[in-house]
Amino acid sequence: MSTAAFTEDLVAKSYDRTLLRRLLTYLRPYQAAVAVSFLLIVVMAGLDLVGPYLTKVAIDRYITKGDAPGLARVAALYLLTLLGAFAVRYGQVYILQMTGQKVMLDMRRQIFGHLQRLHVGFFDRNPVGRLMTRVTTDVDAVNELFTSGVVTVFGDLFTLLGIMGVMTAMNPKLALVTFSVIPFFFVITNWFRQGSRQSFREVRKWVARINAFLQENLTGMSVVQLFRREGRNRDAFAAINRAHADANVSQIFYYAVFYPAIDLLAAVAVAMILLYGGARVLAGTLTLGALVAFVQYSERFWRPISDLSEKFNILQAAMASSERIFTLLDSPAEVVSPPRPALLAQVRGRVAFEDVSFAYVPSQWVLRDVDFTVEAGRSVALVGATGAGKTTIISLLARFYDVQAGRVSLDGIDVKDLDPAQLRSSLALVLQDVHLFSGTIASNIRLGSPIPDEKVREAARAVHAHRFIEALPEGYQTEVRERGATLSVGQKQLLSFARALAHDPRVLILDEATSSVDTETEALIQDALKVLLRGRTAIVIAHRLSTIQNVDEILVMHKGRIRERGTHQQLLAQRGIYWRLYQLQYKDQEVLAGGEAELPA
Ligand SMILES: Nc1ncnc2c1ncn2[C@@H]1O[C@H](COP(=O)(O)OP(=O)(O)OP(=O)(O)O)[C@@H](O)[C@H]1O
Numbered sequence: 001m002s003t004a005a006f007t008e009d010l011v012a013k014s015y016d017r018t019l020l021r022r023l024l025t026y027l028r029p030y031q032a033a034v035a036v037s038f039l040l041i042v043v044m045a046g047l048d049l050v051g052p053y054l055t056k057v058a059i060d061r062y063i064t065k066g067d068a069p070g071l072a073r074v075a076a077l078y079l080l081t082l083l084g085a086f087a088v089r090y091g092q093v094y095i096l097q098m099t100g101q102k103v104m105l106d107m108r109r110q111i112f113g114h115l116q117r118l119h120v121g122f123f124d125r126n127p128v129g130r131l132m133t134r135v136t137t138d139v140d141a142v143n144e145l146f147t148s149g150v151v152t153v154f155g156d157l158f159t160l161l162g163i164m165g166v167m168t169a170m171n172p173k174l175a176l177v178t179f180s181v182i183p184f185f186f187v188i189t190n191w192f193r194q195g196s197r198q199s200f201r202e203v204r205k206w207v208a209r210i211n212a213f214l215q216e217n218l219t220g221m222s223v224v225q226l227f228r229r230e231g232r233n234r235d236a237f238a239a240i241n242r243a244h245a246d247a248n249v250s251q252i253f254y255y256a257v258f259y260p261a262i263d264l265l266a267a268v269a270v271a272m273i274l275l276y277g278g279a280r281v282l283a284g285t286l287t288l289g290a291l292v293a294f295v296q297y298s299e300r301f302w303r304p305i306s307d308l309s310e311k312f313n314i315l316q317a318a319m320a321s322s323e324r325i326f327t328l329l330d331s332p333a334e335v336v337s338p339p340r341p342a343l344l345a346q347v348r349g350r351v352a353f354e355d356v357s358f359a360y361v362p363s364q365w366v367l368r369d370v371d372f373t374v375e376a377g378r379s380v381a382l383v384g385a386t387g388a389g390k391t392t393i394i395s396l397l398a399r400f401y402d403v404q405a406g407r408v409s410l411d412g413i414d415v416k417d418l419d420p421a422q423l424r425s426s427l428a429l430v431l432q433d434v435h436l437f438s439g440t441i442a443s444n445i446r447l448g449s450p451i452p453d454e455k456v457r458e459a460a461r462a463v464h465a466h467r468f469i470e471a472l473p474e475g476y477q478t479e480v481r482e483r484g485a486t487l488s489v490g491q492k493q494l495l496s497f498a499r500a501l502a503h504d505p506r507v508l509i510l511d512e513a514t515s516s517v518d519t520e521t522e523a524l525i526q527d528a529l530k531v532l533l534r535g536r537t538a539i540v541i542a543h544r545l546s547t548i549q550n551v552d553e554i555l556v557m558h559k560g561r562i563r564e565r566g567t568h569q570q571l572l573a574q575r576g577i578y579w580r581l582y583q584l585q586y587k588d589q590e591v592l593a594g595g596e597a598e599l600p601a
C-alpha cells in the first residue's frame with residue numbers, strides 16, 4: 001500500500017470516529033435503555049455458552065454412567081437456559097429497536113427544524129429532492145444500525161471471546177486445532193468486504209439515480225407526453241435500470257461465494273475436530289462429551305464473524321448518510337435573528353430602502369443604489385421589465401436575503417435588528433405564484449393563524465373570492481388537492497388576496513397578480529385591490545399599468561436601478577420609460593405584458 005493511500009485510510013478512520021462520536025450523542029437521552037440493552041447482550045452471550053457445556057455434562061456425567069434422573073435434571077436446566085435466552089433476546093431486541101425509533105424521531109425533527117431556520121437563499125442552491133433524501137433515506141440508513149443488528153454484533157464479539165475462552169479451558173490443543181482455520185477465514189472475509197463494499201456503493205448510487213429520474217419525469221409527465229419524449233425516456237430509464245440490476249448481480253456474486261465458503265471452512269473445522277479429537281477420545285485423553293461440546297462451539301463460532309463482515313457494509317452506509325445529515329445540520333442559517341431584537345410596540349408601516357445594493361451571487365449586482373421611502377399608509381408601485389429586480393426588492397424587505405450595502409428599514413429600524421417573526425407578521429405577501437398547502441380552502445386562508453370563521457368569510461367576500469368558494473362542492477371545507485391543481489389561476493389569486501386580508505397586515509406587498517385572468521376577473525381583482533390597500537402601506541408590483549394608476553408614487557426600475565419616479569401623470573409628462581411602456585400597452589387597446597416592452601438601455 002502506498003503511503004498516500006495509507007494516510008488517506010487513516011484520515012478516513014479518524015473521520016469515521018468523529019462521526020461515530022457525534023452519532024452517539026443521539027443516544028444520550030436514552031442512556032438507561034442503551035445500558036440495559038448492552039447488559040442483556042452480555043447476558044445473552046453468556047447464555048449462548050451454556051448449551052454446549054450442558055451437553056458435555058449430560059454425556060460425560062449422566063449418559064455414559066446411565067444416570068437417568070441426573071440426565072433429566074440437566075435437560076431441565078438446558079430448557080431453562082433456552083427460555084432464559086428467549087426472554088433476554090426479546091427484551092434486548094425490543095429495547096434496542098425502540099431506541100432506534102426514538103433516535104430517528106429526534107433526528108428527523110432536528111433536520112426539519114433546521115431546514116425551517118435556513119435562509120431562502122439556501123434553497124436556491126439545494127434541490128428539494130436532495131433535501132428530502134436527507135430526512136427520509138439517510139435517516140433510515142442510520143436506523144439500519146439498530147434494525148439490522150450492527151449494534152448486536154458487538155455482543156457477538158463477547159460470544160466469540162467467550163467461546164475461545166471456554167474451548168481453551170476445556171482442551172488447549174484441540175482449541176488450537178480449531179483456531180487453525182482462522183487465517184483462511186480472514187482471507188475470505190477480506191476479499192468479501194472489499195468486493196461487496198464496492199458493489200454495495202454501486203447499488204446505492206444507481207438507486208439514487210432511479211429515484212432522481214423518476215421524480216423528474218413523473219412530475220413533468222405532461223411535458224413528457226406533450227413533447228413525445230416517452231420513447232427516449234423509456235430508453236434512458238432502461239439503461240439506468242439495467243445498471244442497477246448489474247450492480248445488484250455483482251453484489252449477489254460476493255454473497256453467493258462468501259456464505260458457502262464460510263460454511264465450508266466451518267465444516268473443515270468440524271472435520272478437524274472430529275479427526276483430532278476423535279483420536280483423543282479413542283486414546284482416552286478426551287471425553288466424548290467434550291468432543292461433542294467442541295463441535296457445537298465451533299458451529300457457533302463462525303456466525304458472529306461472518307455477521308460482522310456483512311454488517312460492515314451497513315455500517316459504512318450509515319456513516320456516509322450521517323455525514324450528509326451532519327453537513328446539512330451544520331450549514332449555517334445566514335439570515336439570523338439578532339441576539340436582542342428591537343421590538344416595535346406598534347408597527348406603523350413606514351418602509352425605507354436607503355442606497356441598497358444587492359447581489360444573489362457575489363459581485364453580480366441585481367440591485368444598485370435603490371433608494372425610496374413609503375410612508376405609513378401610502379402606496380408605491382414598482383414597474384419595469386422582466387428581471388429588473390422588482391421581486392428582489394420585496395424579498396429584501398421580508399429579509400429572505402440580507403443586503404450587501406445600504407439599509408432596509410421598517411418604521412426606521414433596520415430589518416436586521418428586528419425579530420424576523422415580528423417583521424414578517426407585519427407583512428403580507430401576495431406572490432407571483434400562489435402556494436397552496438394540502439387542507440381545506442378555509443385552512444389555506446388561515447394558514448394556521450387563529451382567525452375565526454366569520455373573518456375568513458368576510459375577507460373572502462371583500463376580495464370577491466366568496467362567490468367561487470361557495471360554488472365549490474363543500475364550500476370553505478373543500479379539500480385543496482395537489483397544491484390547488486383543481487383551482488384556476490385566477491381563483492388561486494383571489495384566494496391569496498383573501499389570505500392576505502384575513503391576516504390584516506400593516507404592509508401589503510403584491511407581486512404581479514393580474515397577469516393571467518379574464519377581463520371580468522380582472523375587474524373583480526381591481527376592486528379587491530382597493531379593499532386590500534385601504535389604510536395600509538402597500539407595495540404593488542405590476543405589469544399592467546392599469547392596476548396602479550391610483551398609487552401615490554410609481555417607481556420605474558430598469559436593470560436594478562430606479563430610473564424614474566413620480567405619479568402616473570408626472571411620469572407620462574416626462575415622456576421617458578414609463579411613457580413608452582404606457583404607449584405600448586395601450587396602443588390598439590391591446591394589453592401587453594410590461595416585461596416584453598422594449599426599453600432604452
Ligand atoms: N434566487 C436567485 N438567485 C440568483 N439570481 C436570482 C435569483 N432570483 C432572481 N435572480 C436574478 O435577479 C434578477 C432580478 O430578478 P427579479 O426576480 O427581482 O426580477 P423581477 O423584476 O421580479 O422580474 P419579473 O418581472 O419577471 O418577475 C434577475 O436577473 C434574476 O436572474
Ligand SMILES: [Mg+2]
Pocket residue numbers: 390391392432511
Ligand atoms: Mg418578479
